[in-house]
Amino acid sequence: MRTQTAGDLLRHWRVTRRLSQLELAGRAETSARHLSFIETGRSTPSRQLILHLSEQLEIPLRERNRVLLAAGYAPVYAEPGLDTPQMEPVRDAMRRILAGHDPHPALAVDMHWNMVDANASAGLFLQDVAAELLAPPVNALRLSLHPDGLAPRIRNLAEWRGHLFERLQRQIEITGSDHLRALLAEVRDYPGGEHPPGLPEPEQAVVPLRLCHNGTELAFLSAMTVFGTPMNVTVAELAIESFFPADPVTAAYLRDSMPLG
Structure with missing residues (x-):
């Protein structure tokens, strides 16, 4: 099974939120073409763009870390134990x-x-x-x-x-x-x-x-x-x-x- 890329995960959340590429691009102030390239793996999104798109898609913090890891970036959101x-x-x-x-x-x-x-x-x-x-x-x-x-x-x-x-x-x-x-x-x-x-x-x-x-x-x-x-x-x-x-x-x-x- 192919490992999911950051583009795969972002597309999953976009579809889950029932947004078209054009709608998400408008919210994120980027182009639908750029977003398409990211989803298909033709372009690697920056760490900042992943966080920005995640915010627009209201992706849970745990899943934002997963998208970052798939793109080769370190997770941003810590997960400390409640008893720490x-x-x-x-x-x-x-x-x-x-x-x-x-x-x-x-x-x-x-x-x-x-x-x-x-x-x-x-x-x-x-x-x-x-x-x-x-x-x-x-x-x-x-x-x-x-x-x-x-x-x-x-x-x-x-x-x-x-x-x-x-x-x-x-x-x-x-x-x-x-x-x-x-x-x-x-x-x-x-x-x-x-x-x-x-x-x-x-x-x-x-x-x-x-x-x-x-x-x-x-x-x-x-x-x-x-x-x-x-x-x-x-x-x-x-x-x-x-x-x-x-x-x-x-x-x-x-x-x-x-x-x-």
């Missing part, structure tokens, strides 16, 4: 953000939905979960949708599954990750049905998570937060998912029952 000393400021910021959400559950995940940290209130999601699902690395999607996980306690399971599948599919389209494709195929095989895709009910702005906890039905709205202008792969692939009360009953339950950090 240089990532201490990031870990500290993440802990502060998570703790600040108590008594509302919040958890930090990497790009594969593996949990890297969580606040104290996230413990309500772990009740009656099988031990094997809590063995590191804990995957938030498996935890949520597996029949031995959170799924039996989710009152709107088919709707919530459909919501997560749509989110994961969008993430796959953005990242092109084969790992996420395999994860989507796995969780789709779990029982629970899937709410037909389409517009929400007129009075419903977002899909809530309706969860039974100790005999009380709680309703949550979720929101994802990412770090702004990340300069390394590890930070770029981190996200914090926060669960906020969707009704007064849930707000009161969390305020009165959950730990405060």
Whole structure:
């Protein structure tokens, strides 16, 4: 099999983003002819041009490094382990953000939905979960949708599954990750049905998570937060998912029952 060139990879991302050579050339302020030469290997792009084209194509940082390597350049974006000393400021910021959400559950995940940290209130999601699902690395999607996980306690399971599948599919389209494709195929095989895709009910702005906890039905709205202008792969692939009360009953339950950090 022929090794993929930088031109091959740039063409892949251009096609993935549904752009013509002319459209990308216009965005990048270069000529379609030059871009064609790069994609076919007739011209070797400079390091700066690769970074510029990657920015226009919104290529994930990990994949930008791959394009640079294919062109013979050193990677630009570091990938330090989250537990390394240089990532201490990031870990500290993440802990502060998570703790600040108590008594509302919040958890930090990497790009594969593996949990890297969580606040104290996230413990309500772990009740009656099988031990094997809590063995590191804990995957938030498996935890949520597996029949031995959170799924039996989710009152709107088919709707919530459909919501997560749509989110994961969008993430796959953005990242092109084969790992996420395999994860989507796995969780789709779990029982629970899937709410037909389409517009929400007129009075419903977002899909809530309706969860039974100790005999009380709680309703949550979720929101994802990412770090702004990340300069390394590890930070770029981190996200914090926060669960906020969707009704007064849930707000009161969390305020009165959950730990405060």
